[in-house]
Structures are given as structure tokens and as C-alpha cells.
Amino acid sequence: MNALAQKIIDAHGGLETWNRFSSLTAHLRQGGALWGLKGHPGKLDETDVTVGLREEWASHAPFGPEGKVSRFEPGRVVLRDSAGSDLDTLSDPRSSFAGHALETPWTELQLAYFAGIAMWTYLNMPFLLAQPGIESEKIADWHENGETWRRLRVTFPKSIATHSTVQTLYVDEAGLLKRHDYDVEIAGNTPGAHYIGGYVNVQGLMFPTERRIYPRLPDGSSLSEPLVVSIDLSDISLA
Template sequence: MDALAQKIVDAHGGLETWSKFRSLTAHLAQGGALWGLKGHAGKLDDTNVTVGLGEEWASHHPFGSGDRVTLFRPDKVEIEDGMGQVLDSLEAPRSSFAGHTLETPWTEPQLAYFAGIAMWTYLNMPFLLAAPNVVSERLDDWHENGETWQRLRVTFPKEIATHCTVQTLYVDDAGLLKRHDYDVEIAGNTAGAHYVTEYVGVQGIKFPTKRRIYPRQPDGQAMAEPLVVSIDLDRIALR
């Protein structure tokens, strides 16, 4: 790994500790303009997520009303009832977003796909920096709100389903994440600036529990509004 990438991974608990676990579960309280814009206001406001660590999969429960559960994998998304019966599914989900813009509504399986790639990426970061074929490169420092943050460009291989191929991490002097930039390819390449705060320690790993995502301008500056997505996490457990 790049030296800065190694510093970031170590600051969050280190690979030795991370490698002891296979999955992570957390409770999510979510908000922001995106969900209503995509036709699913309230559906994931109060939910739980479980993600694979390393292996890419994610499950949200409940998914809207009742006891519905999602299962996301890069090649397929399913929505099941509480008895495990498949209610809806989508094969090759990424291709279903062709031609989408920010305003294009999503089907329920498309929502499950987005929620899956997003939470899997967020909760596996920054340990994805050590994943096979993930390439990182140091960028110039960034100045924001009187602070100086180090930046790392991260390039993902095609076998990892995430927001986009190239993303940027911003970290403080201790190596903890402050901001995470990406373009949401499945929503018309909408540019986002994702801020993370309020770290907690869980079983030897550090996690930010407050996430706020805003539009990102061409010069890299974040807009103050609208709030695109908010995510507050608690009850984090590693298994």
C-alpha cells in the first residue's frame, strides 16, 4: 500500500484486527433529499444493515413496511419477506441504470442496489485500501475550514461494485477520515462530498457515526445545501 494508505488503515484499527471479522451490523437513522427524489421517501429512514467484510454483500432490514429484507450482491439483488420468499429480484443490476439522471426514479430493487453498494463501501472503508487490485495515490493537501487534510486518490477494480471507479479520501493528521468524494455513476454521475464525524471505537476498530453528503462543485468545494443524504449509525457490532 501507499504510505498514506497504510497510515489511514492503521489509524482505524489496523488490518490484523479487521481481519478477525467477517461481517458488521449497524442500526441506521437516515434522511436527506435523495430518497424522496428517487421515489422512496421514508423507506430506509429507520433500518438495520449487515455487510460482508471483504466479500461484497449487504442486507437491509426492514426494507420499508413489514418484515421485508434485501440481499445485495454485485450481480443480483433480491427482496424477500420474513419467511425468506423472494418478492422481487434484479439480475445484472448495474446495467439497469443506463441513461439515468439524478431525477430518474428507482425501482425497489434499484434502491436496494444503491443502498447495498453505498453501505458496503462506507463500512469497509478504509480497509478496502488493502484489497487486491485497489490502487491508491497521494494527492496535494486540501485546505478547508481552517484545517489541512491529506488526500488519497483511490482507484477500484471493475470487480468491486461501488459509486465510481476513482474516489478521493481526505484525512486529518492522525489518519482519520474527514471526507470522501465520489461521483454516483448510477444517478447521472452526480458529484458528492461525503463528510464523516463523531468516531467511536468498536472491538478495536474506529468508525465514524455521523455521515452527511452534499453536492460537490467542479472546483471540489462542497455546497452547503441541499443535504443529499444523512446517516447516523449506532449499535455497531462486528462478527
């Protein structure tokens, strides 16, 4: 890892502490325009999410008012009933988004895939920077709202399912995340600026509890509306 990546990981509690755990669970409250645009308003407004910290998987429960439970892995998404019986399955889910634009509706299984890659990425960041195959490099500083943020360009291997191959992290002087940029490939490469705050210490690790995602312009600046997605986390625990 480069020096900036190491500083960011250390600021969030360090790898030694992170490696004590294999999963993370949190309560989510979500909003924003995306869910209705994709045909699923309210389905994931309030739920619990659990993600793997050693392997890539995520589960939302409940997944919608019927009390379903999702299970996302890069090569397969499953929806189950509350008793654990499979209801529907999608293999090779990434390929199902071919030709999609921002306005293209999603099926329930596609929604579960998106929610899975999103929360797995967010909740494992920045410790993903230490994973084999993930490359990072420091790029020019960024000035916003009277602050100067250091930036790290991150390149993901094809083996990891996430928003886009190349993403950018913005951090403050202490090394805590302030913003996270990516292009949502499965929604027509829609560019997003994802703002991060509300840090809390959980079992020796620093986690943001407030996330707000807005459209990003070609020059890197962001629009103040529409609010694409809001995420508020509580009751974070690691096991």
C-alpha cells in the same frame, strides 16, 4: 500500499484486528433529499444493515414498512419477505441504470442496489485500501475550514460495485477520515462530498457514526445545501 494508505488503515485499528471479523451490523437512521427524489421517501429512514467484510454483499432489514429484507451482491439483488421467501430479483443490476439522471426514479430493487453498494463501501472503508486490485496514490493536500487534510485518490477495479471507479479520501493529521468524494455513476455521475465524523471505538476498530453528503462543485468545494443524504449509525457490532 503507499505510506498514506497504511497510515489511514493503522489509524482505524489496523488490518490484524479487521481480519478477525467477517461481517458488520449497525442500526441506521437516514434522511436527506435523495430518497424522496428517487421515489422512496421514508423507506429506509430507520433500519439495520449488515455487510460482508470478506465478500461484497449487504442486507437491509427491514427494507420498508412491509418488513421486507434486501440482499445485495454485485451481480444480483433480491427482496425477500420476513420469512425468507424471494419476492423479486434483479440480475445484472448495474445495467438497469443506463441513461439515468439524478431525477430518474428508482425501483425498489434499484434502491436496494444503491443502498447496498453505499453501505458496503462506507463500512468497509478504509480497509478496502488493502484489497488486491484497489490502487491508491497521494495527491495534493486540501484546505477546508481552517484545517489541512491529506488526500488519497483511490481507483477501484470493475469487479467491485461502488459509486465510481475513482474516489478521493480526505484525512486529518491522525489519519482518520474527514471526507470522501465520488461521482454517483448510477445517478448521472452526480458529484458528492461526503463528510465523516463522530468516531467511536468498536471492538478495537474506529468507526464514524455521522455521515453527511452534499453536492460537490467542479472546483472541489461543496454546497451547504441541499443535504443529499444523512446517515447516523449506532449499535455497531462485528462478528
